[in-house]
Each structure stands twice: as structure tokens, then as C-alpha cells.
Amino acid sequence: MTASPAGFLAIYRREIRAWFVTPLAYVFLAAFAFAAPAFAFNVGRFFDTNRADLAPLFAYMPWLLMILMPALAMRAWAEERDRGTLEILLSLPVSVSSIALAKFAAAWTVALGALVSTTPMWVAVNYLGHPDNLAIAIAYLGTFLLAGSYLAIGQALSAASGSQVTAFVLSVLAALLLTMAGLPLVTDSLSGTAPAFVVEALAHISVLERFAAFERGVVGLGDLIYFLSLMAFGIAAGGLQAGASREGGR
């Protein structure tokens, strides 16, 4: 599968336009801009920490993204299938990899917009004290990569399922599994029944452990590769699933 730049750009622009021509993107951005600080202020007790950093904001990001990214991803392929426009897309001289990449890039761009909507909090902590801005930037990078991972997996499930609702539910479940895999709640309950290597492997695939490094302001090569691999896997799985419909009808 080779990518074609003209096809990629045209589909990317159409996807972005499709987000903003309806209230969908605005509702999503507003929900994120409201929910992220709400978690930080109310649950994370932002002011009570007496520290000039954004730890209360990033601590709840995996849980927030776990719900919101599947909402962004669910329409990617399922809507095309529902409305019959997949018929148009797959009859155009463009590779499925270009389509999958363009769909992912467009959704990731909207996710970036959502993250940008939280930057007033970054400005506020700079006004209130002297935060480590590099560490905050790295935490933002980690959040962006985490959002991309959830999106890619969500889009793969959108390609595999028949409806947007099914895609959303499956994506939330997959994100929940990926996030909770490393929590003591899961590992402790499995340690008695499952072999040790399974428990250890589960702890390693958890996004929480990888994301924690970025939260601390540390960029590890392993963590970068982990998130990029998740994204590559999700995009490829989505593209392959959609491309497989050439062999089997719908």
C-alpha cells in the first residue's frame, strides 16, 4: 500500500471540513475545554496543591480521553459505510493507506485543537508562579500521543463495526482495557490466577505507566515507540479492514 499525496490532502481537507461544517467539532471542543479544567479544579484540587504546575490537569487526561477520543473516532469508517460513500472513496484512484492516514490525521488535528483549548491554564500557572515549562510541554506531548493512540484504535474499531454506536462502545472498552491493564486493581486480582508473565505483560501494555513518564517531564524512547506503535497498529488495522471490503462486498 503506497500513499498518494493528492489523495491524502483532499481527503484530509474533506474530513476537517466535515467536522467544522456541523456543530460536531464545536460541541466536542467545548466539552473538552469545559471538562478538562473541571477535572483539574474539582477532582484534582488544582489550587489546594499550592504548586505552579499542571499535574492536576494531566492526571485525569487518560480518563477523559478514554471517553472523548472514541467519540471523535467512531464516525471515521462506520459513517462512510452507513451512508454508502465508502463506495465512492474506494472507487477513486487513491490507496486505502492514504485514506486511513488522512482520516487519522484529521481527527488528530481536532484533538490537538482540544488540547490547545486548555492552554489558558498553562498561561495561568505562569502568571501565578514559575512552573517548569519544558516539563509541561512534554506532558502535553504525552497527552497528544495518548489521544492519537486512542483515536487510531477507535478508528480501527470503526472500520470493523457496522455502526457508529457499536464503534464507540467497543472503542471505550478497548481504551479502558489499555488504560486499566496496569492498575493494581487489575494486576492484583489476576496475580493469583494468571501466570506471572501475563500479569507482567499486562502491566507493560498499560498506557498509564507510559503516560506517567511524560507527566513527570521525561521523554523515554521506549515510551515514544510504544505510543507510535499503537498509532501505527490502529491506522494499519483500520485501513486493512476497510480495504478488505474490496474482497467481501460491503
Added chain:
Amino acid sequence: MIQVSDSPPSPPDLQHSLRPTPFLQTLAIPVWSSPATQVIAVSSRLLPDEDCLHAMLTVDSVVKTFGRRAAVDRISFELTTGEVLGFLGPNGAGKTTVMRMIAGRLEPDSGKVRVGAHDMIQDRRAGQRLVGYLPEGAPAYRTMTPREFVSFCLSVRGYSGSALRVARERALDRARLGCEANQQIGTLSKGYNRRAALAAAMAHDPPLLVLDEPTDGLDPNQKHEVRALIREMAMDKAIIVSTHILEEVPAVCSRVIVINKGRIVVDESPDEFSGRARSGRLEEAFRSLTRTAAEAAK
């Protein structure tokens, strides 16, 4: 008259066998320099060499099964530039499946589909550049206007700038979209929705048009306009039109293929087809060819 041979004549690569007319020369478009202009190079604005009068489309022993049911069972035919093929058959006969395979949307289980010189599996994207496809139900992005939708399809095909604008406006004009070209497709009537999809299918002026029920759901005036458009385009294209409206056959087609249960049962001229019924009625000829043995016994 199924034109199949063991070694069908190899059609030339159209991109290298067409010569520009003065029309393009006067537009001063750099014909051989970009993907968009490569598409222009195979357009009807260019006259085909004599070699190109060989098969524009070759469908060779194509089989497609869904589960255990053979939707298409060893279908073979060829189509040359200037022919308008009426593709008839009862619901579920396999018409749409064949058209999807010709458009590169679906891959056959066995057999070959070749558009121009391009095999639709090994060289799919090159073949798809030569095809304009109107899928069944004329799907289109509902939040786009017809103008945006046609632009989108052209951009994916590599068009940009003035080449895109010229092709888009010509297609919108030919599909007679008028002011509705700037209205969201989701708010348009079924007729205009179909015209938008038709405009997108023919915007790159492809040498092969595959139209799956282009007049379904249109009022008599709209049907007349679409038929006139097909006749107008037939001069320099190969066109396949599937339809359930039998009076369309003598109105636009130069050849008829009837398929039933995935197999070709008739491949002949419209006159020969209507001559199959003593009354000369197309409906009677169609029924005698496609009704099941059980139905015939009743």
C-alpha cells in the same frame, strides 16, 4: 454475441495513444506534466487513435461469490468506445456486483477485469483514473454542496487550480445543476442528488462510464435529460448503464446484456432483443429470459 477469445487483443495504453485536439491546445493546459493533466490526456477532448477502438473494457470469465452464493458466474464481455451497453437483469442478478468490479471497488474471486491497458487488480489505480462510476443509490457527502463534492473527487484524482475549476464547471453545467450546485446535497431533491453524483462521476471526462441505475427515482423530465446526456457523451466514451426501465434500452443503448443468476443470458442489439417477443414488447422479452422455471410453469 459475446466477444470473448482466449487471447483478446491487447489494448494500447490510452495515455500514450491519444492525440490532442485543437481544443486543448487553445486552452494552453500543460497536457503531459501532472497527474491531473494525465487524466485530461485520456479525456474525450482527445481523439482516439484507431487502435483505441479496440476494447476499452474487457471482462474475462469473472467470478464473485458471497458466502456460498455465486453472485457473478464466469461473465465475459468487451466494450469499445462509442458503445452504450444496457445492463439488464432482475434484482439480485449480479449487475451491481459486475459494475463494482469494473469500478475497482470490488475484486473478483477469479477472472480478469481490464480497463484500457490496466488490470483492475494489479494496476487498479491507473485503471480507476479511466473510470467514472455512479454507484447504486448515488451516494454523496450530505454536508457538501455539489460544487464541493465534484471538487473533492477531482482533487483526489490529482486535479488542482484552473484545471480543476474548468473540469468542475463543465461537469456541473452538463449535469444541469444550476443554482442547486451551491446547496448542501443533504437538502437537495433525489433528482438533484443524483445529478450531483453524476457530475462527480463524469467530471474527469473518463473514457469509460459505469452508471448504476442513473435514472432511478427521477421524474420524466429529469429522465429525459439524463438520457440525452448519456447519448451526448456516447460519441467518445464507452458507457455501461444498468436499469430496470426497459424503455431506456432503445432510447440510449446500442447493445443489451441481460444477466440472470450471475450469468449472461443475452448479448445483442436492442432491436434483436425486442424482436425476441412476438409482440415486440421489451418487457415480454425480458420476462421470458429472466423468469424462473417455476414462474414459467404458472
